[in-house]
Amino acid sequence: MTTNLLTSSQETWLWIGTIGMALGAVTIGLIGRGLGAQSHHAVASFFVCAIAACAYLLMARGQGDILVTQTEVLLTPIGGIVKSTDKVVFVARYVDWIVTTPLLLIGLIGVAIKQGAGRALVGTAIGADILMIVTGLFGALSVNETNKYTWFVVSCLFFLIVLGVVWGPVRALAAEAGDAASLLYGKLLIILTTLWFIYPVLWLLGSEGTGTISLNSEVAVFAVIDLLAKVGFGLVIVTGAKKLTDGEAVPAS
Numbered sequence: 372m373t374t375n376l377l378t379s380s381q382e383t384w385l386w387i388g389t390i391g392m393a394l395g396a397v398t399i400g401l402i403g404r405g406l407g408a409q410s411h412h413a414v415a416s417f418f419v420c421a422i423a424a425c426a427y428l429l430m431a432r433g434q435g436d437i438l439v440t441q442t443e444v445l446l447t448p449i450g451g452i453v454k455s456t457d458k459v460v461f462v463a464r465y466v467d468w469i470v471t472t473p474l475l476l477i478g479l480i481g482v483a484i485k486q487g488a489g490r491a492l493v494g495t496a497i498g499a500d501i502l503m504i505v506t507g508l509f510g511a512l513s514v515n516e517t518n519k520y521t522w523f524v525v526s527c528l529f530f531l532i533v534l535g536v537v538w539g540p541v542r543a544l545a546a547e548a549g550d551a552a553s554l555l556y557g558k559l560l561i562i563l564t565t566l567w568f569i570y571p572v573l574w575l576l577g578s579e580g581t582g583t584i585s586l587n588s589e590v591a592v593f594a595v596i597d598l599l600a601k602v603g604f605g606l607v608i609v610t611g612a613k614k615l616t617d618g619e620a621v622p623a624s
């Protein structure tokens with residue numbers, strides 16, 4: 372038997388996420404078809420939205436979250452007291468992020484680098500990014516405060532590595548890739564950095580961290596930020612890719 376842990380507000384926002392991501396995938400796919408030689412710039416963004424649409428559908432149907440329970444027996448002078456702590460963790464979010472954040476980085480870095488060049492940078496950014504999400508999940512699954520914040524700090528360190536790569540060596544490569552690529556890369560970099568910084572803050576304030584904001588608000592804000600970071604970011608790539616020429620930048624593969 373399964374129990375639906377969602378409130379109706381959470382369910383509504385998860386449906387908004389599902390429909391928004393699906394529409395985003397279709398729009399990016401259609402624009403991508405009209406890009407001709409630059410259509411490869413639409414592939415990663417299309418799949419980011421398609422994968423997220425599935426993850427949101429899973430969560431909206433109550434299949435994407437789990438209840439983590441920690442039971443402690445506290446010994447007191449009058450005997451043992453059993454203390455149970457519960458928290459809801461949207462595991463589907465992390466599964467989505469493990470796949471989609473590397474694809475977002477591929478979309479970003481693909482604007483900056485010429486064929487073959489910078490493969491080590493792509494590998495470093497993606498490796499650190501996957502570890503950022505996996506260790507963030509370990510933190511979310513931890514009920515014990517020390518474990519939770521240790522994983523948070525580890526995840527933040529990997530986040531800094533990702534930012535270091537995309538702001539340092541990849542940006543330098545983008546500067547050599549021509550004006551259009553460099554301009555588009557700079558724009559995407561600012562959008563990505565601003566939006567990605569919101570995730571750890573929300574994690575800290577939400578149910579995974581301090582619980583300062585309600586789970587309803589957390590689900591709503593995550594849905595909006597996710598739509599901007601995936602659909603919004605993807606639309607900036609596919610509309611900007613029109614101005615790129617094959618001589619300038621091509622994807623990392």
Ligand code: RET
Pocket residue numbers: 468471472475503504506507508510523526527530567568570571574596597598600601
């Ligand atoms: C976590 C855990 C706490 C520390 C850090 C985190 C960073 C998460 C990021 C997620 C980005 C997600 C995106 C999804 C796309 O829609 C895992 C919250 C640093 C940066 C862009």
